[in-house]
Structures are given as structure tokens and as C-alpha cells.
Amino acid sequence: MPNQCNDERLTDEQLMFKFSRNDDNQQRAFELLYQRHKGPLFRFIKKSINHEHDAKEIFQELWFKIINSKEQFNHQQKFTTWAYTIARRLLIDQFRKSGRTITMNGLDASSDSQANEQPLKQPENQFETKQMAKALDHAISLLPLNQRQTFVMKHESGFSIKEIAQITAQPIEQTKSQYRYAVNKIKLAMERFK
CATH class of the missing domain: 1.10.1740.10 (RNA polymerase sigma factor, region 2, helix turn helix motif)
Incomplete structure (x- = not known):
């Protein structure tokens, strides 16, 4: 033992x-x-x-x-x-x-707009918490593959941007951009919870 x-x-x-x-x-x-x-x-x-x-x-x-x-x-x-x-x-x-198309980079001009920096309100009950979690999962699922993977590796697995760049065999600056685009898109998708 x-x-x-x-x-x-x-x-x-x-x-x-x-x-x-x-x-x-x-x-x-x-x-x-x-x-x-x-x-x-x-x-x-x-x-x-x-x-x-x-x-x-x-x-x-x-x-x-x-x-x-x-x-x-x-x-x-x-x-x-x-x-x-x-x-x-x-x-x-x-x-x-x-046969699915892979949008590996997924960088588009519309995703560069900044979401309102107002923080999300805290859910008042369990139903709101579930709705918020569902909306977040949906927003993540809509991200292009590289942005989605970068976001998930950073937030769910705790990898640094440098480690993610190593895993994905990409330059650090590209990985930073993917993360920034992912965060901006998720913020926009979560606007209704402000």
C-alpha cells in the first residue's frame, strides 16, 4: 500500500x-x-x-x-x-x-469586434445557471476548430498559450490570435446574460 x-x-x-x-x-x-x-x-x-x-x-x-x-x-x-x-x-x-471541412484558422474580420466589457450577471437560480452553461457550450461549439481547441485547452485543461502553440504546432502569435478571437466570439454570444 x-x-x-x-x-x-x-x-x-x-x-x-x-x-x-x-x-x-x-x-x-x-x-x-x-x-x-x-x-x-x-x-x-x-x-x-x-x-x-x-x-x-x-x-x-x-x-x-x-x-x-x-x-x-x-x-x-x-x-x-x-x-x-x-x-x-x-x-x-x-x-x-x-469529409467535413476543417476551418483550421477560422480568422474572420467580423470576429475582431470587441464585446461590451460589462461582466456577466450571476445567475439567480439553478435554471438560469443551466441556461447560461448551455449557451456557453453552444457558443464554444460554433467556434472554428482551432479557436475551439485553443479555448478548451486553455480553460478546461489549463494549458498556457505557449503550450497550446506547441501542441498545435503553430506560432505563438497565431495561437494568441485564435484565443482572442474565440474569447471575443464567446463574449458576443453571451451578451444576453448581462
Whole structure:
């Protein structure tokens, strides 16, 4: 039991190292990684693709790729950067297979307008809270893919702009622009809650 407590204190990268070795601790290391990251990774995929069934399939495929590529993991990089990079590539492949158009950049002139900087009012009851959350999810789902992924990685997964740029293999300035456009569009969509 003391070994399990110690494992929980290990970083993701240390757990990945243990997982990549074929020893007795391999299964426990994988279980801890999965428990830590299953929620954020699934939300990222689901919000990127907006289709529950496809999201579940891609999520499963992601973990198969992590398992099958464990020996290729560079222990000098962050596990989350590596995992989100794989997830993003799977999403792009899914879009290509389904024949959907991918608006990767999604920068348009209309999205540069600034929303009124007045803060959103606090919901007065549970119904308003649910309505606000539903409107936010809808606003996020309407964003072009790169803006949506950048916003979700920043707000749901806690990545910095620099880390997002690394995951998406884009210049930092482009990533900053995508984030700014996403925030502006979401603010505009949430105007009615002011």
C-alpha cells in the first residue's frame, strides 16, 4: 500500500516512464495516468468534434495510441503536451475521413469586434445557471476548430498559450490570435446574460 501512495505523488512523466517499462508497476502507472487525464482529454475531444459517439471512439483510440506508443514517449517533454498532440491529430484525421471541412484558422474580420466589457450577471437560480452553461457550450461549439481547441485547452485543461502553440504546432502569435478571437466570439454570444 505505501507504494501506491508514493505512485500518486509521481509526475505524469515519471508515471509514463514506469508505464513504458515492463515491470510490476506498469499497470498501476497507467491507471493513475488514465484517472488524472480521462476527464479533460474526453472534454477536449467532445468539444472539438461535437458528436458523442465519435468522441467516445476517438477517446478510445487515443488511449490505444498512448499504450502502443509508450516506448516512443520522450520523458523530457510533458505527458499532457504529448497526449493532446495525439488527440488533436486523431481529430484532424476524423474530420478528413468524414469529409467535413476543417476551418483550421477560422480568422474572420467580423470576429475582431470587441464585446461590451460589462461582466456577466450571476445567475439567480439553478435554471438560469443551466441556461447560461448551455449557451456557453453552444457558443464554444460554433467556434472554428482551432479557436475551439485553443479555448478548451486553455480553460478546461489549463494549458498556457505557449503550450497550446506547441501542441498545435503553430506560432505563438497565431495561437494568441485564435484565443482572442474565440474569447471575443464567446463574449458576443453571451451578451444576453448581462
